[in-house]
Amino acid sequence: MDKNPNTDFTPGEVAGQKIPLQKFKDLSSSVGKFFREHIEELSRVFVLLIIFLVLIILSPNFVKVANLLNVLRVASLNLILATGMALTMLVSGIDLSIGSVIALSTMMFGQFFQEGRSIPEMVIGIVGILVISAVVGSINGLSVAYVGLPAFIATFAMDQITRGYSYYLSKGIVFARFTEVFQFIGGGYLFGIPMPVIFAALLLLVVGFMLNKTTFGRRIYAVGSNKEAAKYSGINVKQTMVITYMLSALIAGFGGIIYLSRLNAAEANIGLDFPLQAISAAAIGGISFNGGKGNVFGIIAGALLLTLVTNGMNLLGIDSDWQMGFTGLIIIIGVLVDRSYAKKKN
Amino acid sequence: MSDTILSLENITKAFPGVVALDDVSFDLKKNEVHVLIGENGAGKSTLMKVLTGVYQPDDGKIILHGEEVKISNTKQAQERGIAIIFQEFNLVPNLTVAQNIFLGREPRNKFGLIDMRKLIKESKRLLDFLHSDIDPNAKVSSLGVAHQQLVEVVKALSVNAEILVMDEPTAALSEHEIETLFSIIKSLQENGVSIIYISHRMQELKEVGDRITVLRDGQTIGTRAAEEAELDELIRMMVGREISKVRIREKNTATEKVVLEVKNVSHGDILRNINLKVHEGEIVGLAGLVGSGRTELAQVIYGISKKDSGEILISGQRAGVSPIKSIKRKMGFLSEDRKRYGLSSDLPVKVNITHASLKQLFPSGIVNEKKEHTIAMDYRDQLRIATPDVTRNVVALSGGNQQKVILAKWLCTNSRFIIFDEPTRGIDVGAKEEIHNMINELASQGVGILMISSDLPEIMTMSDRVYVMRDGHIVKELDGYTTSQEEVIAYAVGGRE
Known part of the structure; x- marks a missing residue:
């Protein structure tokens, strides 16, 4: 049941629109000053493009609309999780508990989605999952910001605690056979677009707006860039961190609901590798582990890149053991490339 | 021997x-x-x-x-x-x-x-x-x-x-x-x-x-x-050296109104029973050797370190609790360690300038980027910050210009009282003079200023009044216009009680 969100791949499901190749052409036409300012982001787009081309050449199946939509759909869950992860990384933290948070909240509220349940009951379930996630995230934030535990330790401990408790709650029970309405959240389509893709896009819009256009976004970058200077500037560093961890877990819960719905089943060991998948995407996307650096475009590029590569390797029939190795290499290369940009800037 | x-x-x-x-x-x-x-x-x-x-x-x-x-x-x-x-x-x-x-x-x-x-x-x-x-x-x-x-x-x-x-x-x-x-x-x-x-x-x-x-x-x-x-x-x-430099500050613009009052403040062994006052429009120099407790005093006033006892008032209201509160009381603080406490070097100039006044400028919580840009450009021109545009990251600026960015941050909050801790340390001569003139200008606009400096000529040419610290005590208050370097040093090193 615990599938890797990047290898969950079933080709040829749906027919849709043409490929948005035009997007890339538009980008390259308005280069100039824009290019110099956004060289980092553009380099990622460039890498994506290369992988894209390689896959087109290597595998005739790749450019099929069905496959491309599937790539997007598969990428969307990790995209959601990576967005939450990126927030904690922006305040120079990390959140290793996102998978277990999903497991725990699911074990507590999964029954509300099973066949025969009414819509109000499902709403209770969804709200319940989000609330539990937010509470766990807040505790993470409190122990990092106020108790002063290293984020790695605090969230890893929380991961163990919540995972253990969800095993205890489940007693081996598997929730399955969800109502059709609930299944639509993760499995449905709107105008031919998979629902998870729509949800991911909405989330990215909201988070992108928050990071770039709100004072809270300013606070996140300030805290991640220099905690001491932020404190001296009258920014409530601890509060900012607590809210950030809360948001990370809340977003994980949101992703969890979608995942649950798409799988149409849930057990206590879901999402074991979610944190690492999310960290990989964020890291490849240029979210710095030192905090204060990175944006939503990077997250999108990172998650897409990771999924594309996996998808490509699947199409090429590369053994899954080798795939893991490749993924690791890509993470290292991505981070190294980032670092060289950072050096050049200074 | x-x-x-x-x-x-x-x-x-x-x-x-x-x-x-x-x-x-x-x-x-x-x-x-x-x-x-x-x-x-x-x-x-x-x-x-x-x-x-x-x-x-x-x-x-x-x-x-x-x-x-x-x-x-x-x-x-x-x-x-x-x-x-x-x-x-x-x-x-x-x-x-x-x-x-x-x-x-x-x-x-x-x-x-x-x-x-x-x-x-x-x-x-x-x-x-x-x-x-x-x-x-x-x-x-x-x-x-x-x-x-x-x-x-x-x-x-x-x-x-x-x-x-x-x-x-x-x-x-x-x-x-x-x-x-x-x-x-x-x-x-x-x-x-x-x-x-x-x-x-x-x-x-x-x-x-x-x-x-x-x-x-x-x-x-x-x-x-x-x-x-x-x-x-x-x-x-x-x-020894003669001060060849003329006073930068010629006219004392201090008013009767007290903007900072520190009463009997102690902090461990580092600060003992400190009393001092700064008036609106006044430049008060705080002299003393490194380690005499000057920076610690500044941090206690700003609310970064907690005082053990005593009282700190800014414009008559209780302060010294936290930077957030101090900023609310219209206080600004330029630390001696710019990189560590003053700047988010990897962020743009304009973002740094508005960091301390986010709530004031954007009460809705949504950043009006046009407004932010205009404000930053205004300060760039006013303080002559040498950067072609304010979207550039602070790290690319020289020390003097970085200091001006921090000053802009505190002007942006409409500070009525500012502590300058070593305002010109590591800054080239030209920018140093500019910053001196800016401090002087601020005082004449009624801002109260406490200036900590190890640069004696700076203390001598800028201050209306001078406090001398030694071993966590304020050992002497001197008139900035009549005192001499010898006198200040003598109190600072304990040659005079």
Whole structure:
């Protein structure tokens, strides 16, 4: 049941629109000053493009609309999780508990989605999952910001605690056979677009707006860039961190609901590798582990890149053991490339 | 007390833009305590770094036991019997006393492992030599400052140091501990160790020293026998230079209204019963040596450190609780450490400028980027921040321009009271003058200013009033227009009470 969100791949499901190749052409036409300012982001787009081309050449199946939509759909869950992860990384933290948070909240509220349940009951379930996630995230934030535990330790401990408790709650029970309405959240389509893709896009819009256009976004970058200077500037560093961890877990819960719905089943060991998948995407996307650096475009590029590569390797029939190795290499290369940009800037 | 064991002859050392040592000569006799004094930046530390091989002199000779030597690193200095104890100790807190003493030079047994028994025995022997009862097995972190210093001394002795340099050894010690240190110095002297003793404290010089040499602006001003030296003369030698600069601030614009009032504030051993006032439109200089508690006072006023007792009022309202509260009371703070406390270097200039006034500027929580950009551009023009555009990251700016960005941040909050901690440290001459003019301009607009500075001419040419701090006390309040450098230094070093 615990599938890797990047290898969950079933080709040829749906027919849709043409490929948005035009997007890339538009980008390259308005280069100039824009290019110099956004060289980092553009380099990622460039890498994506290369992988894209390689896959087109290597595998005739790749450019099929069905496959491309599937790539997007598969990428969307990790995209959601990576967005939450990126927030904690922006305040120079990390959140290793996102998978277990999903497991725990699911074990507590999964029954509300099973066949025969009414819509109000499902709403209770969804709200319940989000609330539990937010509470766990807040505790993470409190122990990092106020108790002063290293984020790695605090969230890893929380991961163990919540995972253990969800095993205890489940007693081996598997929730399955969800109502059709609930299944639509993760499995449905709107105008031919998979629902998870729509949800991911909405989330990215909201988070992108928050990071770039709100004072809270300013606070996140300030805290991640220099905690001491932020404190001296009258920014409530601890509060900012607590809210950030809360948001990370809340977003994980949101992703969890979608995942649950798409799988149409849930057990206590879901999402074991979610944190690492999310960290990989964020890291490849240029979210710095030192905090204060990175944006939503990077997250999108990172998650897409990771999924594309996996998808490509699947199409090429590369053994899954080798795939893991490749993924690791890509993470290292991505981070190294980032670092060289950072050096050049200074 | 005759034979010279060390002489530094005509040492010159230049760094880009500044001659740190200019033809300096200095000698040390056997069994002697030779005191080296001078203001911050006079060249004492540089001279000692030349002696211990940290820096290579551009010109001049080091003569040890009558032979010219080249010392290319601290290890070579050690091998030649020269050891230095810095103000900041070089001890590993989680290791034991014995482990620290022989760190990196542990005695080995025949298996190549550390010979613990010998390690302890040797440490004990050295500690006994100084009549100390410190347990060689105690962790260094469990020791007080004085005992830690003693461990440093023992460490130096363990390499058979003949020449021991002590940089401000009493800075962190209490009265009683200082006495212990002096008796240790006596017994070192009796055992053939010569000591170069760097200090600012006037009273102790005559007690501990045999000779006193004064450095100023990288030059040797003179050497006196400790017995004959007069404090007033030493102070004159230290300050010496005439202020050629005219006062930057000509007219006192202070009003009757008090903007900052500090009443009986104490903070551990660092600040003791501090009282001071700053009026609107007034520039108050806070002078004192490094370590006298000036920066700590600033941090307590700003609410970064918690005071133990006393009261801090900004515009008559309680403050000193947190930076958030201080900013609400219209206070700004430019720290001496710009990179660490002042700036988010990886973020754009405009973002840095609005950091302290996000709530004020954008009460809805949504950033109006056009407004932010306009504000930042206005400050760029007003303060002449040299950057083609405000979306550039702060890290690309020079020190002077970075300081202006921080100033813009505090103007953006409409500060009515600003602390400048070393406002022009590490800033080039041109930008320095600009910043002085800006501070002056702010005061004439009614902003109250507390200016901490180690740059005496800055204090002398800018302040309406001057407070002098020493050892956590405010020892004197002086009129900025009539006081002299000698007077300020005399209070700062304790030459006058």
